[in-house]
Amino acid sequence: MRRKLATAAGALLALAASILAAPAPAQADTRATAGFHVTDGRLLDANGKEFVLRGVNHAHAWYPTRTTQALKDIKALGANSVRVVLATGDRWTRNDTADVSAVVAQCRQNRLVCVLEAHDTTGYGEQDGAVSLSRAVDYWTSVKDAVQGQEKYVILNIGNEPYGNSGYSAWTSDTENAIARMRAAGFHHMLMVDAPNWGQDWSFTMRDHAPEVFASDPEHNTVFSIHMYGVFNTAEKVQSYLSRFTSQHLPIVVGEFGNMHSDGDPDEDAIMSTAQQSGVGYLGWSWSGNGGGVEYLDMATGFDASRLTAWGQRIFTGPNGIRQTAKEATVFTDTGSPGGSCAVDYRLSDWGNWFNADVTIRNTGTTAVKSWQLAFAFPGGQRLNSVWNARAVQQGSEVRVSDESWTETIPAGGTVSFGFNGSSANGTNGVPAAFSLNGATCARS
Known part of the structure; x- marks a missing residue:
């Protein structure tokens, strides 16, 4: 999600193209790891148990004083994970090492897997002030001490929605370079990479180049994240996109989605049911505090868990929702439970x-x-x-x-x-x- 979301012109390209011949399946990496890792297209925790993300996004960068209670409330409603918005300091006030460390500690206290994302890359090439994935890697390197040794509990989402609807052809090489730099800097976490086109990949750039990007990671531990808003307005489009990854044993999650949007009406029922049937994780946008015309995406009115909106009720308690489908990561059972x-x-x-x-x-x-x-x-x-x-x-x-x-x-x-x-x-x-x-x-x- 973005403070300003560009409408994806031409977004409703025929998804029939998704039936193109698929490349050979990605090879599973069975090496032992200290943290989350990918095997045969599935996310496994440090105990080797399958883990399916079932959570929501929280805008920590803009509402840092809300985070302590927000994480408690999100956990109380049944989530097993939270995607936390961080800022590199290029567009929004920087979340420094101490702040990131505190967020990680609070995630652990609430037994939530922490997906940390750098938000300042949103819409690079189209959005004024947006920064490159390379700049996001600089940020992660600067706060490395906050996440080092937290591989059991933390997934690093390198940059939110890199590239808008301009210049997105560079996504593949830029993403590969960002992964290479993260590994060279000593990050052994599971990495998550967002699609271009404001996260919605209507150009199929991520979909078609995912095998080579995954293969470029020397640790074979990269997960792809699609954001599903107006482009994904039918069950057919949702199913076709996700199945292109699962059929190749490539790891995919729905990193953001909503129940409505200014660029079209996403099919949230299909997103949630397809994710459940396919064993694909999802993280809804967002807990509370939305502005810029998308206030309807708040799950809790005014950060109050007792005042869930229709969207909040749907994602937490509806069919294929968080409460019905979330399972806590086993790493928490083994540490402090x-x-x-x-x-x-x-x-x-x-x-x-x-x-x-x-x-x-x-x-x-x-x-x-x-x-x-x-x-x-x-x-x-x-x-x-x-x-x-x-x-x-x-x-x-x-x-x-x-x-x-x-x-x-x-x-x-x-x-x-x-x-x-x-x-x-x-x-x-x-x-x-x-x-x-x-x-x-x-x-x-």
């Missing part, structure tokens, strides 16, 4: 049409849990009214409670407690049947 070593005491004070609940979470494991989320479902038609010592998001009967800063750590053998007040239209206030802490089932105490 209670792994089932938890117990929950839920004490209900029932007064018919309203109730209080006092909840205590006990960490029965040997490792402290830092940053937690407790999930459960109300058995009746209860609704949350207020919460103390924690934050909560309710969608239907499902409730996800996350820590406040003063309750974020559960020591080994220790507890944290919170409470809430709720109401029930039918006067029935049962106790939830099951609880999970950071995805691990807890015992009842």
Whole structure:
């Protein structure tokens, strides 16, 4: 997404051209790696388990003070990843090493895979002030200390939407050069590269040259990202584009998409269903704070998770949505998760049409849990009214409670407690049947 999105003139080229003969499948790289890696066109985490991105974009560069709560809310709604907007300092205020390091730490605390992207390349060749992919590599090199050693948790998206609708024929060589420089600088992360044409690749430049770009990476660890807006307004176009990659065992994700746009009406239902059927990741645009005429792409009104828009409801709770399909990366299960070593005491004070609940979470494991989320479902038609010592998001009967800063750590053998007040239209206030802490089932105490 961009503060200014150029309409892709001629964007609706016949996608029948996508049925052209495909090059030979890319060879899988089976070498051991310390972080995320590509094998046979699939994204695998550091434990060798398949990982499918299911998340959203957050505009950290423009709203840095919103990030702490935004990441907690995005996780509470079920996401397993977040794509974070960073600025190189060429068009927007630079996110320096300390800031990037803090973002990575917050992603990890919230058990979100962190896709970091440099946004100042948006629309290069057409947009005033946009910078080249080479300049983006300079930026990554300057903040390398923030991401070094974070390969298990971080994916580096070299530059957002490099090239508008002019000069995009240089995308292939420029992308190959950027990958080569990143590797020469010592980056061993999974790299992500965006398509030209404001990310939508209506010229099929990325699609047709993806095999050679992938082969140019000496670590064979590059993922392609298509942004789906008005160009992808039918199921046929969505399916044809994605299948061109999956049929060649080339890694592809939908790095941005929305439910509407000024350049046309994207078929979000087809994007989400096709991604689910194909095992392709997606990251919707965007959590909140959109301007410049695309405010309708906000998922949360005013960064408030309790006020999801129609788009927010669709991507988080609709068919093939985040809550239904997201699975947490196993690297978090192995680092700091209670792994089932938890117990929950839920004490209900029932007064018919309203109730209080006092909840205590006990960490029965040997490792402290830092940053937690407790999930459960109300058995009746209860609704949350207020919460103390924690934050909560309710969608239907499902409730996800996350820590406040003063309750974020559960020591080994220790507890944290919170409470809430709720109401029930039918006067029935049962106790939830099951609880999970950071995805691990807890015992009842």
